[in-house]
Amino acid sequence: MRNDSVLIFRKFEWSDLDAISGIENRSFEVGPYSGEEIIDMFANPLAFNYVAVDGDKIAGYVVAIPLDNSSADVESIAVDPSYQGSGVGSKLLAYIEEEMKARGFSLSVLEVREKNHEGLKFYEKNGYKVLEKLNNYYSEHFRESRHAVRMTKILK
């Protein structure tokens, strides 16, 4: 990311689709969402999202989906590798958590691969705690594991 970049956070537009698909493929070594899955995610009328934009580039995105009256799930978050490690993911998470609160949710929930050490560290740094292990949660192996952990954060 260029030092003078000014990121804008806005809602998803259908013209973002190809760029988001590219981010998904570049940032997930195993099991990126397919184009069809991404369309389903954004077309879900219950889902809500934020996209980080740098000029004409999409730097990252996040999508959340309600689980019940009080909790919502961070369904997907990804930052383009060229923007990773510069706070974009944390900002996206903060935006979606604010939106959860505005919609009346008090708990943010997510699932992350147990071997995604970088992802786990990212979530821990952003206030999430491991609730439980989910055995064989994913169909594909990543770093020789299909297990996930569920993490939660009480929204204040």
Ligand SMILES: CC(C)(COP(=O)(O)OP(=O)(O)OC[C@H]1O[C@@H](n2cnc3c(N)ncnc32)[C@H](O)[C@@H]1OP(=O)(O)O)[C@@H](O)C(=O)NCCC(=O)NCCS
């Ligand atoms: C995980 C991800 C969303 C984080 O976004 P990001 O913009 O790179 O993260 P930030 O710059 O906000 O990092 C915040 C903290 O997370 C941790 N972190 C982020 N990336 C990390 C990495 N590659 N290795 C170790 N820790 C990492 C660090 O503690 C970091 O704080 P620090 O910079 O003070 O050390 C992004 O790296 C990504 O898209 N990864 C691939 C997809 C993925 O794993 N998604 C999440 C799991 S489903």
